[in-house]
Amino acid sequence: MRIFKGQPRSVTPASVEPRPCGEVFTDVHCHCLPDLDDGPADRAEAVALCRALVADGIRTVVATPHQLGRYAGRYGGCRIRRAVAELSTTLAEAGVPLTVLAGADVRIDERIPDLLESGDVLAVGEARRYLLLELPHEVFVDPHTLLARLAEKGIVAVITHPERHPFLARNPAYVQRWAEYRPCLQITAASFGGGFGRLSQEAAWAFLHAPLPILAATDAHGATSRPPRMTQAYTLLRQRWGRAAARRICVENPQRVVQGQDLAMSAPRGVPGEVRR
């Protein structure tokens, strides 16, 4: 599968200029901290991204720089928390109405349970019940064993962007094997509109049938490169699945992750459809 590094392709007018939809969103996955990972290079770019988040209807964002994988050893939890505090001060001074919380986009690694305990790796916000877990794209690594070890510690995984994973996108039914640990599937908001290509788009919709909680997050990296698409995702979901499902995926489950509450299921029954490519 081709991984789009640049700006997702626009497929509807809503993706060009976010239109108010009357909802206030929480974004649990965003690379908005300056000069840490492949997000904004500096403070000005970070503020521009945060303004784009606000324009997209987002009022709370979890800053989730990459941890482990190729970012292993570069920065720990303390550095991320300090960067969040600094960005919050900058946003307050700039009049950008956005609450920033600390988190991380953590590459799968057997050391994660210990690193969570030491504070080197961050779960989401102050509740710290949910952990964003990223699988490598080059090869499929089944997280089942790690999900079990995290569950022993009361931690629930949020599997980031499975619709962009070459194996999972073609085999969306595979995620049923993890159901006993009830991990959440985080679909990239832009994927619903085709921003990461057709395979990811079809998989994004197929995952809505999974017997697991679903939420949408931006995984935004910049105001113009990998921008947020939450309003677009909400609008498309409302058109195809109705307002209640759109709210559950874009509004309620993201809020519950931040608050450390149980998540609502997106589909009462059914399995992900097969995606052929």
Ligand SMILES: [Fe+2]
């Ligand atoms: Fe990410």
